[in-house]
Amino acid sequence: MAGITIQDGDDGGIRTFPFPVERSVSGVGVQVGPMGEGRTWHAEAPLERIHRIDFHIVMIFSDGPVRHMIDFAEYEATAGDVLWIRPGQVHRFTDMSEYRGIVLAMQPGFLPRATVEATGLYRYDLPPLLHPDEAQLAALRAALAQLQREYEDTETLPLSLHTAVLRHTLTAFLLRLAHLAASSAEAARQQADTTFILFRDAVEQGFATNHSVSAYADALGYSRRTLVRAVRAATGETPKAFIDKRVILEAKRLLAHTDLPIGRVGAAVGFPDAANFSKFFHQHTDVTPAVFRAELR
Known part of the structure; x- marks a missing residue:
């Protein structure tokens, strides 16, 4: 991705920063507070450069838009959006003065294993932007505000009970967050299914004259990126490969079951120039149209 600067660590790679326990109230494995300038994970961690962290970050935005890079994909968050960054993911902040809202940081191991599994804390397949x-x-x-109140209240309970209450309150918040992440992923899958079906039907209607992915995307009202994701999710291949396979199938049918001249077959599937059709057919089948027809007869 253009414009990404790699931050060198001691080993020449991207640095990984640990959870800053020393910055937590009472040294517990969780932090809750406002986003904005002055917040950092580590004195040596320049947030505007690529780095990893070994803990969870959840940001709920009250303003925006803000662009944030996670695993080399750019996400744009605005007011009301939630961004969930998991341990080990490569990420980078933009100007911290643009970040408004509440941020939660959580150390791995702060919650028991059963809770970790129930809340899907390591479901890297789920979308980070919700x-x-x-x-x-x-x-x-409301759940995060309650967690913040418990986090900042160090007077009414001994540390052991304070930590236990934090774990329970954090679990309640994470269960809501996990449900949102899972339902968002399902909605995205259904949307991808719908997008693919519309694309598939459009190709079936137009493959004889239209081989352009961008043209199909424009006609359907999707971005090219959305179309690529939907087709790849449904078929494991690109939209261009899907179109080409349909063109080849029709060409094979015409070569096998009609006596049309090869040039006419090419024209029927969108190649008015016979030489271009032969080249396209050979690239996808390793034989020329003439050889393919001869092998069947």
Whole structure:
């Protein structure tokens, strides 16, 4: 990705920073507070450069838009969005003065194993950027506000009980967050299914004249990137490969079951120039149209 600067670590790679326990109230394995300038994970961690962290970050935005890079993909978050970064993911902040909202940082091992599994803390297949609806957002904010109050209250309970309450309150928040992440992934899958079906039908109608992925995307009202993701999720291949396979299938049918001249077969599948058709067919089948027809007869 253009513009990405690699931050060198001691071994020449991207540096990984640990959870800053010393910056937590009472030294517990969780932090909650406002986003903005002055917040950092480590004195040697320049947030505007690529780095890894070995803990979880959850940011709920109250303003935006803000662009944030996670695993070399750019995400744009705005007011009401949630960004969940998991341990080991490569990421980079933009100007910290643009970040507004509440951020939660959580150390691996702070929660028991059963809770970790129930909340899907290491589901790297789930999307990092979440868009809760109004009710979901209100519930998340309320749960996080309660967690922040418990986090900052170091007077009413001894440390052992304070930590136990934090774990339970954090679990309640994470269960809501995990449900949102899982349902968002399912909605994205359904959207991808719908997008692919529309694309598949459009190709079936137009492959004889239209071989352009961008043209299909424009006609369907999707970005090229959205179309690529949907087709890859459904078929494991690119939209261009899907189109080409349909063109080749039709060409094979015409070569096998009709006596049309090869030039006419090419024209019927969108290649008015016979030489270009023969080249295309050979690239995808390793034989020329003439050889393919001869082998069948």
